[in-house]
Amino acid sequence: MKKAVGRAKGFGRGRASTPKSENFPSPDCFNEESSINQSISGTSGANSLQTETINQPDSRNGSVLNGLGRARGRGSRTVRYPNLVKQTGNSIETPSCDSVLDSPQSDVTVNRPPPLIALTSYETKLSSSDNSTQPESNTVQIDRSPNSGNSATNRSPNSGYSAANNPKNRILGRSKFSASAMRSLNKAMIQPSPIHHKTNRPTGGQRCFNFSYKEPETSPSKAIEVAMQSLSDGKHILQDGFDGQVDYISEFYTKNKADKLFHMLLGTLNFEAPSKKRGEEIIKQPRLSVWFGPEDMPYSYSYVTLQAHDFTSNSVMSRIKTDVEDRFGVTFNSCLVNLYRDNKDGVGWHADDEESLGYKPTIASLSLGETRRFEFCRKSDSMRKPVYGFHLVHGSGLLMKGDVQERWLHCVPREYHDRKPRLNLTFRTIYETK
Numbered sequence: 001m002k003k004a005v006g007r008a009k010g011f012g013r014g015r016a017s018t019p020k021s022e023n024f025p026s027p028d029c030f031n032e033e034s035s036i037n038q039s040i041s042g043t044s045g046a047n048s049l050q051t052e053t054i055n056q057p058d059s060r061n062g063s064v065l066n067g068l069g070r071a072r073g074r075g076s077r078t079v080r081y082p083n084l085v086k087q088t089g090n091s092i093e094t095p096s097c098d099s100v101l102d103s104p105q106s107d108v109t110v111n112r113p114p115p116l117i118a119l120t121s122y123e124t125k126l127s128s129s130d131n132s133t134q135p136e137s138n139t140v141q142i143d144r145s146p147n148s149g150n151s152a153t154n155r156s157p158n159s160g161y162s163a164a165n166n167p168k169n170r171i172l173g174r175s176k177f178s179a180s181a182m183r184s185l186n187k188a189m190i191q192p193s194p195i196h197h198k199t200n201r202p203t204g205g206q207r208c209f210n211f212s213y214k215e216p217e218t219s220p221s222k223a224i225e226v227a228m229q230s231l232s233d234g235k236h237i238l239q240d241g242f243d244g245q246v247d248y249i250s251e252f253y254t255k256n257k258a259d260k261l262f263h264m265l266l267g268t269l270n271f272e273a274p275s276k277k278r279g280e281e282i283i284k285q286p287r288l289s290v291w292f293g294p295e296d297m298p299y300s301y302s303y304v305t306l307q308a309h310d311f312t313s314n315s316v317m318s319r320i321k322t323d324v325e326d327r328f329g330v331t332f333n334s335c336l337v338n339l340y341r342d343n344k345d346g347v348g349w350h351a352d353d354e355e356s357l358g359y360k361p362t363i364a365s366l367s368l369g370e371t372r373r374f375e376f377c378r379k380s381d382s383m384r385k386p387v388y389g390f391h392l393v394h395g396s397g398l399l400m401k402g403d404v405q406e407r408w409l410h411c412v413p414r415e416y417h418d419r420k421p422r423l424n425l426t427f428r429t430i431y432e433t434k
Ligand SMILES: O=C(O)CCC(=O)C(=O)O
Pocket: 336, 338, 347, 352, 365, 367, 374, 392, 410, 412, 424, 426
């Protein structure tokens, strides 16, 4: 089987943030009217690794995405988005993405299969040589007691367990989860804030609560040089004598279209929740992912392998791909979709410089949902001091090209303030590697 192999990334640590800024409009799915009724069912294995549907406990409470990202054994849930869904009798129509997106009104029916959650089991795959970057949190201690409610973590991958088969999980219709989760999410609608950075903040993911941190012994000019520049719409050359360029379009999609795309993607993508085992700990990737790309080319980075989905299987993905290609004038053959469920999700410092992405790859990124910060630091800077930063707002597009992956690292830091869910789609061109 052909394989696109990446490199370690993704479990890096986030950093502190205290910013506040523009108002991100509430997606309709978070209104009180929304109801939840979605079934959690099994999915097949990705690549050669075993996957199983899990009833995965999670310490994060109150997330509206419990049904998506944090299966908690509450059973069947469907997220219904009032402005997109109109049920006519018993019939369920599936309009094309185009008809939804290009209609000025939103009164069309959207068929939304329940998102599946898969936990990749690395029990047999993890090698002792795996020393990729470790997360600061997002770890779960394995509880071996039979009544722990955490048994998914120590269940045999071949046990045939399906959360949907568990009678306790067959809770249909509007559950009390619906209203309270929506309320807590609405309450959590804290506005994101402008990027602001102290030059003496710790880097590399150290926590910043009550830290006492001393800038390493460098000249004051160094501290000034590394102060973060907040970038906005336009083309930006990353200043280091090479030709890295980042183009940013804050309104790639209008709010109306971005809202629809966000809802449709959340309702139709089958996210995977990769994890690995380290000693007695299960370490979960702090975000969920789906990979679209050429058939038989799963995407591997670090110890994670994501199975490839075909763009033609999802009209929303196809439409976005076309729009991104048209607008940026570049073609792509693959896309990594990440779902950041809340402020605790992020992606650590990394470059998309895998061999499979070719020389000086051009990568386009589309953001939907919550505004999150996106930062760059020089690859050569072991202190990982952010130099440039963007607010990636709902409906924005960003293009990285030239030497960006060669010379710079980027990240979406975890944040200390509540954040609503965010989707990010990074389009790439992937080549076959041996
Ligand atoms: O979420 C983002 O904006 C960035 C994601 C990213 O860097 C990646 O998937 O490689």
